[in-house]
Amino acid sequence: GQESTGTTVAAEPTGKPTVCLVMKSLANEYFQQMQQGAVDHVAKLGNVTLDSSGTQNETDVDGQVALVEKCITKQAQAIVLAPADSKALVQSAAKAAKAGIKVVNIDVKLDDAALQQAGADVPFVGPDNRDGAKQSGMELAKALGKGAKVVILEGNPGADNALQRKNGFDDAVAEGGLELLDSKTAHWETDEAHTVFGNMLTAHPDIKGVLVSNDAMALGVIKVIEERKADIKVASFDNIPAVKPYLQSGVMVSTLDQFGSKQAADGIDYAMKMINGEQVTGWQKTPITVITKDNVG
Amino acid sequence: MSSISVARGNPRTNRVVSQVLGEAGIGVALVALGVFFLAFAPHFGTAQNIRDIMTQITLNTILAVGMTFIILVGGIDLSVGSLIALCAVVAGTAMEGGGAGSIPGAILLSLLIGAAAGFINGFVTERWRVPSFIVTLGMLYVARGAAQQYTGAATIYSLPESLTSFGTATLAGVPAVFAVALLMAAVAWFVLSRTVFGRLVYATGNNEEAVRLSGHRTGVIKVICFMIGGACVGVAAIVYMARLGVASPILGQGYELNAIAAVVIGGASLSGGRGSVIGTLLGACLLGVLTNGLLLMGVSDFQRTIVTGAVIIVAVVLDAYRKRLSTRLSVAS
């Protein structure tokens, strides 16, 4: 699927209930998968109209608020929301709920405290980023053994999944007995990761492993490793196709697949349940899998 | 050329047409866009959606109004986007968990920070005659870093009820926050077109040397404009928190471009001396309507991005045509 067809479905008015899928930055491959999954799933179901959209970039909070408002305006029956900010989107979610729209939260969990304050209860369908990062990190720990020196590359400071992944990596460092030398952000970007890690390596020539918060950055990191012909292993997150060769070659010990496509599908299913009057609450964890040399296929 | 033949028409009608066109500004393009969406974007005309549009353009309107002052004196401010984050997190922290009582202080704080940053931008630019582009670019980094440092990248929420409820309140169907924006625009318009200061702002942007020769302290005028711009950012920060109930250090990325775009689409010249608050207002509307309409039409995100860019270009080109035609006619009549 070259273009995001989901939206075109919404064009003609039908009797079917409309489910609004609101994501952040569709420019991000992960959300692209997520949307594709949703489109396919809806096609399978056949009794739903999907209206999916995403923001320009991941930090565009009020852009996403506008998206939610659009869904309210269009009087969708349900909104499946992958929030750009776990707290900033709570109000909009509550507003939608008040407007009688079923809201399902996917990908990043809305902040509980904030939800309470807004007096809204929104079910969450999604993976545990922290646990995922930890699992991926543990693979690295296993590969390197205790006491190995590692660094972390973080995502956008302030982005929730960035924070959770960082925490997960920290857990892995603690539990795996790794020695953390430094932790810096490269804003999810390949080029910046190349620069930041390059300098980290200059500053700490004895780095043995890198915990990277997404694959895009991992690509930049691996470039540095290749350039320096260093023996450094990488643990990452997202499992985009581009990293496959590196998993096979072994530079990348592990990455994490949180099945974005599945998530959206599940989200839609729960939305349908709610539309049909079922009560859904709490956190429905979606599966995550650590991808390594062995299961990369 | 056709325009000539037009010009050959009856002088009186020419004059009328030219006047209308001359005043209309980017409004022409805006109306065209509106009509188009009314026809093709479901729900576009609904009261609810009009309100949404108003809320959605509020921030950019406020920022753009401030930016107008800066651009009129030939400056530019790239720090807007980070500065709003800084103002928000600091003021937000001041209000966090607090009651209505904490609001006035926070507002004052936000305004002060904004104005102070504006002062630095303006003062450095003026005192050492360095391009404001680069000074405010520096400020962009400083403010962003400061905001993150201040909160440790944490998002601030649980702001006073009365603030957030103001963010969703409506006066006679008009969102309160938008009313604030309109009010600010009105004041700005009055200051720029009626007061001595306002005229000196235009004059300075037009030919600073001449204004200095006439015994005015252009440096002061310019610095004040930067401070006004900064103060507007302070207001925007409060409005942001009122609307979204949170303040995060990463908010506002890229706002500067939208604000500048609104001003320039509104007919201002980046070399200073030309532009108007009305134009800016229309520019902000155009951008807001465009985003909103395309969303309602359900255009895919990527195509939406493309169309947005294309429409921006077409709009200014149309406007250029308009200007020429109107001058042609006025010459002819």
Added chain:
Amino acid sequence: MSSISVARGNPRTNRVVSQVLGEAGIGVALVALGVFFLAFAPHFGTAQNIRDIMTQITLNTILAVGMTFIILVGGIDLSVGSLIALCAVVAGTAMEGGGAGSIPGAILLSLLIGAAAGFINGFVTERWRVPSFIVTLGMLYVARGAAQQYTGAATIYSLPESLTSFGTATLAGVPAVFAVALLMAAVAWFVLSRTVFGRLVYATGNNEEAVRLSGHRTGVIKVICFMIGGACVGVAAIVYMARLGVASPILGQGYELNAIAAVVIGGASLSGGRGSVIGTLLGACLLGVLTNGLLLMGVSDFQRTIVTGAVIIVAVVLDAYRKRLSTRLSVAS
């Protein structure tokens, strides 16, 4: 003022000093920064790190060199960041899975797309006399959307071996890609300072009307400058892929600001007519050295952001001082 007392010094030394200062440009600030990092940033001076710096500033240098032409004629190009993404994904797709044979075609493709976009930027700006700021802002959206549309946001990888190996190759210790950047800078310098076209570029940026009335097609000159800028983006796209072995439609966000910053820090005036490739080169170095040094010093992310901004401002202020002092001295002598 101290500078006066300096000015009272011996004329001959004054003249020498003033000459040195006059030529030095932002170099002074750059040297100061380098010395500082040598003292406080571990490993800063190592051959390895120097190579890193070179690789790290390559992209911005190439983009900034192109931007120099545009800024010299009083334009600006905000589309650089998205355009590099568009060039990369299209050229990347053309090479994906292909062998060395597919490279020349891809390079040509990238250059053509860049130049074409540049042409549109320039042509619209010229033909309808609209600010390039807004036209290229539109192009920023169009190119980004097009890039995403083209790949469906997928990251392109498995590029030809020979390309990626070129990205990591070094000639006599100098990274090959940086050598490319230097070569381009050298050519640009030659064109701007030795050719008729270069002369007309400066003249047009300085007083377009005068150049037009001297019988030159200023419009053509400006459009060509935008095309050169675009072509440079095309080259940068190839270099990006060579270095990182991937092409994604989200790459390059914010590159435009860095490129413009390099040019302006290098002493160019955004109103056109003043600036130089050497300056641009130094500007790019300054930015690159700054990032690199701060990273080596292990400054935290947030503080790094703050310091970056502060240093940018201080650098241009220092430069302003330098200019004044040098003129003062030359008067005294």
Added chain:
Amino acid sequence: MPTTTDTALLDIAGLTKRYAGVTALDEVDLSVKAGEIHILIGENGAGKSTLVKCLAGIERPDGGTMTFGGEPHRPAAAADALRAGIQVVHQELALLPALSVAENLFLQRLPRRLGLVDRGAMRRRARQLLEQVGLEVSPDTPVERLGIAQMQLVEIAKALSGDCRLLVMDEPTATLTPRETATLFTQLRRLTAEGVAVIYISHHLEEIFEIGDRLTVLRNGRGVHTGPVAELTPAELVRMMVGRDLDAEYPPVADRPVGDHLLRVTDLKVTPDAPPVSLSVRSGEVVGVAGLVGSGRTETMRAIFGADRPAAGTVEVRGRPVRITHPRDAVRHGISFLTEDRKAQGLVLDLPIAANMSLAAIDQVSRLGLLSHGAETAAARDLSERLHVRATGPHQKVRALSGGNQQKVVLARWLAADTDLLIVDEPTRGIDVGARYEIHQLLLSLADSGKGVLVVSSDLPELLGICDRILVFSKGRIAGEIARPDFDAERVLNLAYSGYLKNGISA
């Protein structure tokens, strides 16, 4: 009769100002009495404007003292000088193109009520001022719509608006026609009668002898003479300025063989409903174009040259009809155009003299697109000598030149282009008598060598002095043509006014 007192209002002693490479003012003394009109005169680059700038607080003198009204006068900024009561009309226009004439007039102190601009009062007083200087435009016209002379009049009106004790005018009449000059002089006399002192700078000798009480001659930044104007003859004055005798004010005009048509313009309309204009220039001819301010001379020339698109009309060069839509076409067909506004339309201020001179003939100093700096510098040297450009060298930035020398640079550019037809608009604007003579000689020698010259000038004696025939513009149309044998200032002026008198004066 001006009422002069003996106590000096302004006293300047040992004033010195240095720029990189030049000493613009070298120990200059000057004393101006209340109620007198003091002429400041000297060659281009002698230091007149620099003195004015020091007086006005724009430049800081490097030495010397100034006393104004008994107080020491050390202005740090223009504001200080204004506060002290010194009004200045600078040599270069300092206007706000996008703002209205009225706003420009009162920029110093906008009529205000509680911080708000009192527009009514502003318009009213603006009309009075425009009346005084004889400029018929609406106060609401944006200044950018005005011709340069009209802008000049706005500048003058501006200076008259603020009440002052000393009025300094740096070449205010450079582009004015006798009509405006006359009204200006009435105003000056009114002011001096009220006890205002005036420093008046001009290169027009006849003006000096008409209006001046005393004069000070500057040469190479030094004051070489001060005394009553009446005690001098023009010849003596010229000798003091230039340092040599000028046998005549204008070079002898020999009878030249007039060749065939170089340029023939038929029914040219600048705007769709402007009157049609037809004119022609033969090789070996010097054709003058006279007219009042705003009579449409510049507009017409711009249209011929392709600077603006004419609405109608045909142009023939050497008998062949040509389409000129861009100055490039004009230059291609061998037409040059020296614009009246050197700063806005002529000079590239931040480029060196050499680059400015080669701009229209860049092919001559380049091969295969590569510049030959050597050739360019050489050419610049040569031209600078021919026109006596006073500069530190061909690589000095034009910005640093004196007004007159800047004018010479633009002129040099078109001499370098060496086209068959040369259109010059106000060619000797701000040029000193000596250089003026040289330039006239130059124009004539061009005609001698079979080229055609079209001279637009508001300086009537100049036209009478060097032209073979004069076309007189009035209200956009050519009101008449006079051949050399029956040249006569009266006739020219009558023709110039005719258009306005017929259907009353209107803006």
